[in-house]
Amino acid sequence: MNGASRAALAAASERLDALTDSTSVDASKLAEELTAVTALLHREVSLRRVLTDPARSGEAKAELAGGLLNGQVGGETADLITGMVRSRWSQPRDLVDSVEELAAVAELTAAQRSGGLDDVEDELFRFGRIVESSTGLRAALTDQAATATAKTGLLTSLLGGRANPSTERLVVRLVSQPRGRSLEAGLQTLSRLAAARRERMVAVVTSAVPLTEGQKQRLGAALARLYGHPMHLNLDVDPAVLGGISVRVGDEVVNGTVAERLDEAARRLAG
Known part of the structure; x- marks a missing residue:
């Protein structure tokens, strides 16, 4: 071309x-x-x-x-x-x-x-x-x-x-x-x-509300440092997570959502 x-x-x-x-x-x-x-x-x-x-x-x-x-x-x-x-x-x-x-x-x-x-x-x-x-x-x-x-x-x-x-x-x-x-x-x-x-690493990011441009840039930079590779963010909004974010890169999941923390607290109380 x-x-x-x-x-x-x-x-x-x-x-x-x-x-x-x-x-x-x-x-x-x-x-x-x-x-x-x-x-x-x-x-x-x-x-x-x-x-x-x-x-x-x-x-x-x-x-x-x-x-x-x-x-x-x-x-x-x-x-x-x-x-x-x-x-x-x-x-x-x-x-x-x-x-x-x-x-x-x-x-x-x-x-x-x-x-x-x-x-x-x-x-x-x-x-x-x-x-x-x-x-x-x-x-x-x-x-x-x-x-x-x-x-x-x-x-x-x-x-x-x-x-x-x-x-x-x-x-x-x-x-x-x-x-x-x-x-x-x-x-x-x-x-x-x-x-x-x-070769284009992708992070699937789920949040309760849309991330600001500044938040996206900071998150992308942090993930790039962590994985040693430029990172593309696929953004998804799910009100069910209540707050915080969940990040998935390949098979790895980092879940920092309020919903997950509440679930963890419930599991500990039940135990």
């Missing part, structure tokens, strides 16, 4: 992170809907040209995209896409590639939330090695005469119940929508995105 498209993708990635900061957003559903938009833009050449036409205003393009997507996808997906078409793109294909990348990142975010991101990264790597070593499997998965249903069935028989659900969804989408790329190149891209996501 050239400069304009790289900047547009970076801005869209920030908006995706902002969306998925909320644990109320279904990241896997977001990935599914972004995949559907990718297929639409790939199929409709004239549409992607219109949506990236520098002669049209960003608002006009956003209005067109919003009208097409209204009722077809959720509000988060529609907002993300309308924001993307307001940006300037070097060429129409870059918009499609970027929507597809955000779909993969959203799926990886879903895996990260469930604690399965390391498994997904490992499974993508191992599946890539299997494809490289099995000419028969590669031929079956890349056969242009075979239907997407047949390829999906083959992948389900290979991965279903044996791999993380996010791995299966990522590979199925790649095989059913290759968009002119080799299977190996697609798997390498997914592995790169998974590795980048894994």
Whole structure:
């Protein structure tokens, strides 16, 4: 991608992170809907040209995209896409590639939330090695005469119940929508995105009321010192915690909520 498209993708990635900061957003559903938009833009050449036409205003393009997507996808997906078409793109294909990348990142975010991101990264790597070593499997998965249903069935028989659900969804989408790329190149891209996501440590922070900017900065800095790594905060508000905050990083939980302290006091009294 050239400069304009790289900047547009970076801005869209920030908006995706902002969306998925909320644990109320279904990241896997977001990935599914972004995949559907990718297929639409790939199929409709004239549409992607219109949506990236520098002669049209960003608002006009956003209005067109919003009208097409209204009722077809959720509000988060529609907002993300309308924001993307307001940006300037070097060429129409870059918009499609970027929507597809955000779909993969959203799926990886879903895996990260469930604690399965390391498994997904490992499974993508191992599946890539299997494809490289099995000419028969590669031929079956890349056969242009075979239907997407047949390829999906083959992948389900290979991965279903044996791999993380996010791995299966990522590979199925790649095989059913290759968009002119080799299977190996697609798997390498997914592995790169998974590795980048894994290196980005995430703390899930639950508080009774929204944290101020100052509180978020201080908490982020403290966690970065504690874990020796830059920390991204996923913030969630739950009045049930009453006060204080709960922080989860991977499998570690630091619970400093009033509700937890009351529960602990009750357990001690009962004992």
